[in-house]
Amino acid sequence: MNQIPISQAFLGGMILYAAAGLIGLIAARQRNLVRIAACALAALGAVLEGVASFAVIKDAHETIISIPSGAFFLPYTFRLDPLSCYFNLALAVVGLAISIYSFGYLKSFDSQKPVGVFCFFYSLLLISLTAVFTAANAVLFLVAWELMALAAYFLVSFDHEKDETRRAGILFFIMSHAGTGALLVAFLLLGTWAGSFDFSAFHVASQTLTPLQRGSLFLLFFLGFGVKAGMIPVHVWLPAAHPAAPSNVSALMSAILIKTGIYGILRIAFDFLGIPPLWWGLLVLAAGTVSAILGVLYALIEPDLKRMLAYSTIENAGIILMTLGGAMVFRSYDRPFLAAIALAACLFHIFNHAVFKSLLFLSAGAVVHATETRNMERMGGLIRRMPLTALCFLVGAIAISGLPPLNGFVSEWLSYQALLGGFGSTLSLTRIVFPIAGSLLALTGALAAACFVRAFGIGFLALPRSSQATHAHEAHPSMLAGMGALAALCIALGLGATLWLPLLDPLVVQLVNNKVSSNLVLAGGLVLSSGSPKGGTVAPAVLAGLLVLLTLLPGLLLAFWRRRRRTVSGPTWDCGLPGLTEDNEYTATAFSKPLRMIFAAFYQPRREIQTEFEVSAYYPTSIRFESGVEPAFETHLYTPLKDRILARASRLRTIQAGSIHAYLAYIFITLVVLLLFGVRS
Amino acid sequence: MIEVLVKSVIQLILLLLVAPLVTGIIRTLKARLQTRRGPGIGQPYRDLFKLLRKGMVIPNTASWIFSATPYIVFGTAALVGLMIPMTATDAPLSLFGGVLAVVYLLALGRFFLALGGLDTGSSFGGLGSSREMTISAIAEPAMMLAIFTVALSANSTNLSEMARSAVSQSWRFLAPSQILAFSGLFIVLIAETGRIPVDNPATHLELTMIHEAMLLEYSGPYLALIEWGASIKQLVLMTLLVNTFFPFGLSSSWMVSGLSLGLVFYLLKLLLLACCIVLVETTNAKLRLFRVPELLAVAFILGALALISTFLF
Structure with a gap:
């Protein structure tokens, strides 16, 4: 595809998103019309964005789109390079599935709820996410970043009648702005040193900076982006906001909004700030490991299905940061090949997580709608009443637990290989750090499996645990279509991992100037290898085929062994009590x-x-x-912090006495100081 | 292609036949050590044959997960068995998945087994699933560290490469890192196969059981498949231990002479390892559930020490 259709498809997608939002505002009264039109337009927009992004990645061709604008003093410049487009592609794929799902899901909204307003903010979120991923300068980026936070805030607070939801929205708003504050400072500093707010100027300028300047920039960026990425300890907004939002929004937030933080870290670490010193990579690796383990530990004890998924998002962000940190360490060691493998693992997991986490949130949305509760202790038995939703959730659960042959397994396998590669380095510190990180990744994976056995086993299997669960009904066909598409994608990305990996090449080349697919894909595109000739290999598609074969084998043999075996259905052993009830079940x-x-x-x-x-x-x-359990971060970090800020603020209140004269004096003094400052410099 | 197929079929038959044998040997040895006669080495075969001929009772609360689980448990165990070198260094399917795939395929089987336990709605099933997932979760990092140690000294996670590297330096098992890694993996083996002091394979309907609690509602052919799958898994883990640390007698090719010699060596090594397991089982009492993490922490530390000592010595 040449350049013009790409930019047309990209802008066309944006316009369709915008149209979906405007319809929501204009025709707010026609609930059905809004629902159908907005979802269809958003889905079409996602298709166009997806096509444009795919074309850019496939041809590894950078496209710059500038829109001349007098208004708002905003330089509307979008740069579609492979990295941007990869995230935009994930957004488009997930956005398409969610838009199809929303068609049925929005129907379930209470008739008092403004569907039109919802559609407006949903579309605004899609537009701002696209803009965040493709902005070519800091000003546009920050504007898009703020729009994204704003749209997400209104969507999170959609059920604002509930006290819990309002609190979640405000917490998200505050944390988000604290993060943006760090980003603003960082971008202003970098922009001043570079003399331009254009992203392309940053890379050049950072070569001339001192290590101290670069280090402080990195820390500011890392903190700012870390908030959005859900990194521990700045994660507190996430488990509050994701469950409070409507489920289609939770899916979009968990799958994509979180990734804007990861995108930012990738941009600064591999593009803006040049070759990183060792400690940056180790810091990211450590933060990732902590987030992964603590995230899954919190997920494990959470009875709220959606909050459990939110904690699991923190875990997966941690896994992504682990490989990202690994790639940074390898880059500072000048091991481009290992860095490329680690990056491939990181990027692959980013996409995989987007797919299976949106799948899980959408299934959870269907379940929450059917059972009217988020508490898994009040679900149960749904596999009989909602068989397809249960199947979709099961696929997502297997994928997120990193079990073969689905996509989660492939990216975890690549992560292990990347971390093991770190053993070959010369510094003894990293030689020991990487395998330990690998074993902690194993702990995370096993705990995640336990967590999802719990979610599926308690939520979907055995006897219903409440009357709502007894009378649950299967989800709307369009909801099933959205979930089904994502479930199929989980399987396809797992089995076809060897076909997907070459697509990552342009990104990896862009970031570390090294190819992976030619080394990682062996035997005519069937086998995935760890890169070295005699290293590890795995072939997910072959494993899947053999697994099906060996699973069916005993069934076939039993069928051939003609013998009349009586299969009867009987009650479960209940220790002689009068009948098994839901009270006997494990909780x-x-x-x-x-x-x-x-x-x-x-x-x-x-x-x-x-x-x-x-x-x-x-x-x-x-x-x-x-x-x-003790919410450790809230009690030990945030509550003291909040108290201290409030105490300081109340002391400041003395200057706000309510006297107009005093305020005029403040303004005058400020003006004089600024003028003096201006004259001196 | 044909070659891989033939090798796979040979190894599959070997796997299916040897797995119950090992279980039988362990049970008989254990009985002898406890001055009982025991049911004889062939009892697991007779049990499987009997169960396969019987009818089944399926709990009326269960869904398709309950029925799919036995097949998946059996299938994953059998598949894993084909990726691991038994009598020859060259495992039939080692190209398609190394040691990481082995660990994760076994985890897939466990995932479904735990779901099968929960699917019946009985408290015993949930209890077993909860404990199984807990113990496997804390065994996993220890297992990975020990495996990493071996993988790093072989510079590969491919099991055939690992075996080949072990063959090329046949006295390597005396190296401190290998001894430590072996000890760590041995503890993991005890935990993963549900043996004393972690779980007691001989109990039913006791509040201490783990593995058996999940199977409580299974009967007939389903039970046979799960039991067979569990004994294959045990064989696979034992094979992993004997062949990566003590590669003696591993045939370098699939010629008949090499294979038969390899088989003799292999069975001897398995017998020795079985003796070790029986000794541990007989001389220890079952630990309280919440003491098990301490045991597995020991395995983790052994693994970490093994890793550190690879670049100290």
């Missing part, structure tokens, strides 16, 4: 109890039991039980 809390006890030092679980009795404690009239 989600009980399921994670052993791990809660093993990691008690981290969770600091507390529980409170109050028994009321009249005659003896053995015959209680009522029992009240409450258990929970």
